[in-house]
Amino acid sequence: MLELSRVTKAYAGIPAIDAVDLTIRDDEYLTLLGPSGSGKSTLLRLIAGLDMADSGRISLDGDDITFRPTHLRNLGFVQQSYGLFPHMNVFDNVAFGLRYREIDPVTDDSEVTRRVRSILDLVGLGDLGGRMVGQLSGGQKQRVSLARTLVTEPKVCLLDEPLGALDANLRERMTVELRKIRETLGVTFMHVTGNEAEALAMGDRMIVLDRGRLLQVSDPDSVFRAPRNVGVARFVNAYNILEGEVSDGSFRYRDLRFPAHGAPSGRASYAIRHDAAEIHTDTAPPESHASLPATFVASEFLGSRFFYFLRLPDGTIFDVERHLSREDPRRIEAGTACTVSWDPASALVFDAQGARLGDDTLKGAA
Numbered sequence: 001m002l003e004l005s006r007v008t009k010a011y012a013g014i015p016a017i018d019a020v021d022l023t024i025r026d027d028e029y030l031t032l033l034g035p036s037g038s039g040k041s042t043l044l045r046l047i048a049g050l051d052m053a054d055s056g057r058i059s060l061d062g063d064d065i066t067f068r069p070t071h072l073r074n075l076g077f078v079q080q081s082y083g084l085f086p087h088m089n090v091f092d093n094v095a096f097g098l099r100y101r102e103i104d105p106v107t108d109d110s111e112v113t114r115r116v117r118s119i120l121d122l123v124g125l126g127d128l129g130g131r132m133v134g135q136l137s138g139g140q141k142q143r144v145s146l147a148r149t150l151v152t153e154p155k156v157c158l159l160d161e162p163l164g165a166l167d168a169n170l171r172e173r174m175t176v177e178l179r180k181i182r183e184t185l186g187v188t189f190m191h192v193t194g195n196e197a198e199a200l201a202m203g204d205r206m207i208v209l210d211r212g213r214l215l216q217v218s219d220p221d222s223v224f225r226a227p228r229n230v231g232v233a234r235f236v237n238a239y240n241i242l243e244g245e246v247s248d249g250s251f252r253y254r255d256l257r258f259p260a261h262g263a264p265s266g267r268a269s270y271a272i273r274h275d276a277a278e279i280h281t282d283t284a285p286p287e288s289h290a291s292l293p294a295t296f297v298a299s300e301f302l303g304s305r306f307f308y309f310l311r312l313p314d315g316t317i318f319d320v321e322r323h324l325s326r327e328d329p330r331r332i333e334a335g336t337a338c339t340v341s342w343d344p345a346s347a348l349v350f351d352a353q354g355a356r357l358g359d360d361t362l363k364g365a366a
């Protein structure tokens with residue numbers, strides 16, 4: 001178990017990681033999501049020992065490793081840039097880490113061969129051991145980089161945007177494969193990504209980081225359905241977020257009011273999930289729904305889903321996501337006046353500090 005307690009790191013007096021407490025269990029896939037500059041790489045570097053914390057404590061299975069050099073931590077680090085040796089073939093790149101590691105190097109050639117072959121098979125490169133790394137595709141290089149780390153049997157494998165350089169198709173395939181590899185080896189993976197879909201799809205647990213602080217640590221489903229903070233709702237990229245004010249139990253957005261029973265008065269954000277909204281062109285929305293006038297802009301087809309983009313009177317773009325399993329695609333002319341509506345019970349309300357007003361708050365105060 002890896003434990004971080006009040007870990008802080010500042011550059012030029014500005015905290016990149018700010019008093020982070022985190023417990024990483026054995027045998028889990030943890031994804032770390034956050035916008036650019038939120039401190040994702042810094043957090044990995046502190047855990048790996050490539051940077052040292054200013055204060056706080058990092059421990060691995062009870063041992064204090066806060067200031068232990070990288071090569072003595074028994075942690076693996078897979079970087080986006082691969083970091084492979086270009087003058088060596090795939091086999092030797094993978095074998096290198098095993099032969100020359102500080103803790104328990106493997107000197108017996110047949111043992112090296114056995115372990116390297118087994119890990120190359122696992123990452124799907126069983127036939128490419130003799131290939132020079134310059135002759136590999138990006139996806140293959142990424143696998144070599146992963147194999148080189150995994151062959152050393154680290155307790156925790158840290159992955160910094162491992163799929164960042166891959167095209168969308170390959171990314172999706174590697175997403176599934178990484179999960180399988182992790183499950184086969186039973187090693188903890190901590191995977192940094194700036195891509196919300198990747199974070200939601202891969203992790204058993206997900207960490208959302210902003211300005212060096214953990215906004216939420218929970219299973220991806222909770223992060224998606226019940227973001228604890230308006231920042232989290234923004235990063236998962238699944239909500240339309242309206243800024244306004246709550247007064248007398250309703251949320252005011254421009255000259256419109258939507259029910260927000262029990263929410264305390266003051267500045268607030270109101271979030272409507274893309275797939276909870278409906279578009280009406282010539283029929284009125286259901287009476288129980290809240291609604292907004294909008295102008296249709298465009299649509300985008302994404303396999304089993306359709307995205308519709310509308311513009312609100314203040315210029316804000318409002319996204320509506322519909323699944324083709326539930327309804328046929330709509331053909332709407334750009335510029336058509338529409339109404340978007342949603343069940344107000346499905347909307348989330350966040351207070352002026354960005355904290356979500358939970359069901360209990362809303363019910364309790366109603």
Ligand SMILES: Nc1ncnc2c1ncn2[C@@H]1O[C@H](COP(=O)(O)OP(=O)(O)OP(=O)(O)O)[C@@H](O)[C@H]1O
Nearest residue numbers: 011012016034035036037038039040041042043194
């Ligand atoms: N060596 C450094 N010197 C000074 N500032 C740094 C250094 N490394 C990181 N920072 C700053 O710390 C903050 C966090 O950076 P970090 O690289 O951890 O973010 P990130 O979430 O990984 O971003 P990205 O997704 O763009 O890689 C940023 O404001 C960055 O400018």
